[in-house]
Amino acid sequence: MGLDTKPLSTLHEKASYDVGDFEVPTGREEEWRFTPLRRLRGLHKGTAEDGGKVLVEVDAAPEVTVETVGRDDPRLGRAYVPADRVSAQAWNSFTEATVVTVPKEAVASAPTVLRLRGEDASAAAYGHTTVVVEPFAEATVVLAHRGSATYADNVEFVVGDGARLSVISLQDWADDAVHVSHQHARLGRDARFVSHNISLGGDVVRISPSVAYAEPGGDAELYGVYFVDGGQHLEHRLLVDHTVPHCRSRVDYRGALQDQDAHAVWIGDVIIRAEAEGTDTYELNRNLVLTDGTRVDSVPNLEILTGEVAGAGHASASGRLDDEHLFYLQARGITFDEARRMVVRGFLGQLVERIEVAEVRDKVREAIEEELDLGAGRR
Amino acid sequence: MATLEIRDLHVSVGDGSDGAKEILRGVDLTVQAGETHAIMGPNGSGKSTLAYAIAGHPKYRVTSGTVTLDGEDVLAMSVDERARAGLFLAMQYPVEVPGVSVSNFLRSAVTAVRGEAPKLREFSKEMKAAMDSLSIDPAFAQRSLNEGFSGGEKKRHEILQLEMLKPKVAVLDETDSGLDVDALKVVSEGVNRFASGETGVLLITHYTRILRYVKPDFVHVFTGGRVVAEGGPELADELENEGYEKYVKAGASL
Numbered sequence: 167m168g169l170d171t172k173p174l175s176t177l178h179e180k181a182s183y184d185v186g187d188f189e190v191p192t193g194r195e196e197e198w199r200f201t202p203l204r205r206l207r208g209l210h211k212g213t214a215e216d217g218g219k220v221l222v223e224v225d226a227a228p229e230v231t232v233e234t235v236g237r238d239d240p241r242l243g244r245a246y247v248p249a250d251r252v253s254a255q256a257w258n259s260f261t262e263a264t265v266v267t268v269p270k271e272a273v274a275s276a277p278t279v280l281r282l283r284g285e286d287a288s289a290a291a292y293g294h295t296t297v298v299v300e301p302f303a304e305a306t307v308v309l310a311h312r313g314s315a316t317y318a319d320n321v322e323f324v325v326g327d328g329a330r331l332s333v334i335s336l337q338d339w340a341d342d343a344v345h346v347s348h349q350h351a352r353l354g355r356d357a358r359f360v361s362h363n364i365s366l367g368g369d370v371v372r373i374s375p376s377v378a379y380a381e382p383g384g385d386a387e388l389y390g391v392y393f394v395d396g397g398q399h400l401e402h403r404l405l406v407d408h409t410v411p412h413c414r415s416r417v418d419y420r421g422a423l424q425d426q427d428a429h430a431v432w433i434g435d436v437i438i439r440a441e442a443e444g445t446d447t448y449e450l451n452r453n454l455v456l457t458d459g460t461r462v463d464s465v466p467n468l469e470i471l472t473g474e475v476a477g478a479g480h481a482s483a484s485g486r487l488d489d490e491h492l493f494y495l496q497a498r499g500i501t502f503d504e505a506r507r508m509v510v511r512g513f514l515g516q517l518v519e520r521i522e523v524a525e526v527r528d529k530v531r532e533a534i535e536e537e538l539d540l541g542a543g544r545r
Numbered sequence: 546m547a548t549l550e551i552r553d554l555h556v557s558v559g560d561g562s563d564g565a566k567e568i569l570r571g572v573d574l575t576v577q578a579g580e581t582h583a584i585m586g587p588n589g590s591g592k593s594t595l596a597y598a599i600a601g602h603p604k605y606r607v608t609s610g611t612v613t614l615d616g617e618d619v620l621a622m623s624v625d626e627r628a629r630a631g632l633f634l635a636m637q638y639p640v641e642v643p644g645v646s647v648s649n650f651l652r653s654a655v656t657a658v659r660g661e662a663p664k665l666r667e668f669s670k671e672m673k674a675a676m677d678s679l680s681i682d683p684a685f686a687q688r689s690l691n692e693g694f695s696g697g698e699k700k701r702h703e704i705l706q707l708e709m710l711k712p713k714v715a716v717l718d719e720t721d722s723g724l725d726v727d728a729l730k731v732v733s734e735g736v737n738r739f740a741s742g743e744t745g746v747l748l749i750t751h752y753t754r755i756l757r758y759v760k761p762d763f764v765h766v767f768t769g770g771r772v773v774a775e776g777g778p779e780l781a782d783e784l785e786n787e788g789y790e791k792y793v794k795a796g797a798s799l
Binding site for chain 1: 600601602603623624625627628629633634636639640642643644645649650653654657658689706710
């Protein structure tokens, strides 16, 4: 099949390791139009001040090796080619990378936790993380982001044949943090990948999780929970590219927003290419708007280039707390504030309870309670 | 002795300007503990509006009249205050609340109404016993509230809440509609259990069918937004045979 017979996707952006291959975004581009570029501190145009630092602390499972390596390590950048200018900037600017390896057939007995802590947001820091799960190995990796930073990074997940990787990325930044990140997963034959993105803190957080399938039988589940407060911009841009037959993907991102200028962006791109027969995909985004003054942009895009799909669908819904829910709970004696908490907890909790690491799950629940405390009694 | 007193209640829907429509046009009703009242009427007579107005649904606006429970002004209370004061509304269409489990919901409601959290073990036992008596599979305790429940399962859960919250006065809004005979029997047994106790029951229904299982002390015929006739159980038999027709005319002429 040549180019003339194969319809091409319009969703897949170009990819390059070279910053110069990407124009400086102006904010009019489809991929940048929701992002407040002025708040990126120059990360998108190469003017960010150098010298920032994000420290990486590791708590690895005994079966897993974690190394800090230099730029020339051959394992870096093999699964992922930067897909936008900030990503290319990060690729060209990091000095040290973290490589996590789960050896063939090893089953990690505990989560491997990478704690990334920023100390200062005034200068930019760049990072790179590569997680390699060799064939038939199984592991859970937690990326916990905290502190103040202006941080751009790329994360690669290479999931081998028959391997299983569960990733929880927790964006629990301080109020002044800016974080622009690409998280790319490449799945081997019958590989299984589960990702949770939990975004709570930071001034601007823009995470772009993407999935590519190298062989048939891959299965990706991408979950996200976010809670956006006044003035915060939390953006998640997903791309699932079905290029081979008989793979599955599920996307479910849910967020709550409260107070003036809380802005959530969710982009869900799914491509089912002509070759990807038997694809089974569904993506969902839901937003619960708790106060006036917030803004949600939710854009699902599904591009189907073959007639032979097992299932393909998407849904997006953003709305206020349902008065009928609140009335029902209140009619059983539960106060308005508690009823509101129960509905929000329930809405986000359906995803939170899927997080396999109890410690992280509890932490996320606590963080949601804190967010709800902030919003209590404000109406 | 708990007493719910409704006096000359007028209720509108809409925003009070020209869009407002008066639905209840002067309802008088007294329900005492241990009494079972049936309110019967055709579709559109305002029966459900009465139920929601008593519970305090924000869509309905009381324009005049009073509702008191043991002398306390119910209309001055918020929805949750009314429930804590001892009023209960079993809804015709219970809403689905995703992610809130039946047991979590029941425990929150019981805690709110009793004023203190029950001990977890005692609560679990109590909930299980109450579910058993309504033939509810215990697995429902972990399911999201009403989500994916059949019509009959939703109604059983309304009665389950009623039995656990032990209100002073319960308003049952067409709890019998949409039930098959078996479910109707189970629900009726539940109603009879608390109707024989300290609870006053206001049973709102379109059909006489449930009155074969639940014996009302009083029957009120409701048309045109008010009570147009009152009597004992024999009135239900008359409605069964003759329908609402003559009362609809009476309601219209008032």
